[in-house]
Amino acid sequence: MTQFLDTAGPTLRLAGMTVFSRRAERLTTLAADHPMRDFLLFCAALARAQHACLATRVEHAVADSASLRQLLTLLQRHLDVELPPDSHGALLCLLALDDAVLQALADALRHGRYDAHSPLAAAWPLLGAALQVQATIVVRQQDVAALPTGESACCPACGGLPVASVLRRGDSGHAVRHVCCSLCASEWHVSRVKCVACGNTRQLQYRSLASRDAAAPQPDRKQPHAHRGTQELECCDSCHGALKVVSRLQDGNADAFADDVASLALDLLAGDAGYGRIGFNPYFLPAQD
Ligand SMILES: [Zn+2]
Ligand SMILES: [Zn+2]
Incomplete structure (x- = not known):
């Protein structure tokens, strides 16, 4: 089975049923010899639990x-001993809240707003994971043909914020860029060289860890994929935002979420240079x- 279903042509790609299991595999691969190995392995366990939730709740x-x-409880059950004690305690407190409060916290997180200093903070990634499963299911149940098209800054399927861009080879053989939704993992088409936050197409530079101390080579129109990294950061000199670009041309298993968390060092370097992380x-x- 392919990871994505081309249900709305090339401008919008909805996530398929293997989106979380493939993400888990990618996270496990990237965790090997990684300085953030334990964190990536926990993310892999979370993605496996999300896969199990998607399979049982998709209808x-x-x-x-x-x-x-229900999704939070299912995630807790599937994670079992892999759930750290502080996350387990925070999740129990989250589940004890009444529906209106839980929904308000979920709505805020959906828009990238959360209190990192809250006693519940250790449960935010679990709430985010549940929202991802929920959004993935809801999007599959709606009329995709009725969704808006265009190069929007947010997901046309669910309104979610972008997590990263994904490059792959298009039908013409050229690289095609889609922006991946942080919630439902739908991908919508956006021009190859363009800041998703402000629309700037000129003052952009690309940074990669392969060239830790220097900017990556600018796009070469004759050899556009030569010497490029699997994970790069598109830095905008207009709004000073930076969004990860994950290349399936370089690695066919690359995943927007997994490759983003495995390359957080790039965001730190860009942050030192004055660029703020756009991806959620x-x-x-x-x-x-
Ligand atoms: Zn979405
Ligand atoms: Zn910009």
Whole structure:
């Protein structure tokens, strides 16, 4: 089975049923010899639990807070001993909240807003993971043909924030860029060289860890994929935002979420240079300014 279903042509690619299992495999691969090995392996366990939730709940209506609560409980059950004690305690507190409060926290997180200093903070990635499963199911149940098209800054299927861009070879043989949704993992087409946040197409530079101390070579129109990294950061000199670019041309198993968390060092380097992270990844929720 392919990871994506081309249900709406090349402009919108919906996530398939293997989206979380393939993400888990990628995270496990990237964890080997990685300085953040334990964190990546926990993300892999979380993605495996999400896969199990998706498989059991895909035929159900899940767009309310009661279903969100069910998904959180299912995630807890599938993670079992892999859930750290502080996350387990925070999750129990989260589940004890009434529906209105839980829904308000979920709505805020969906838009990238959360309190990293809250006593519940250790449960935010679990809430984000549940929202991802919920969004993936809801999007599959709606009329994709009725969704808006265009190069939007947010997901046309669910309104989610972008996590990263994904490059792959298009039908013409040229690289095609889609932006991946942080929630439902749908991918929508955006021009190859363009800041997703502000629309700037000129003042962009690309940084990779392969060239840790220097900017990556600028795109060469004759050899556009030569000497490029699997994980790069598109840095905009207009709005000073930076969004990860994950290349399936370089590695066919690359995944927006997995490769993003495995290359957080890139964001730190870019942050030192004055660029702010645009991508929202519920697996990684740092303190906000
Ligand atoms: Zn979405
Ligand atoms: Zn910009």
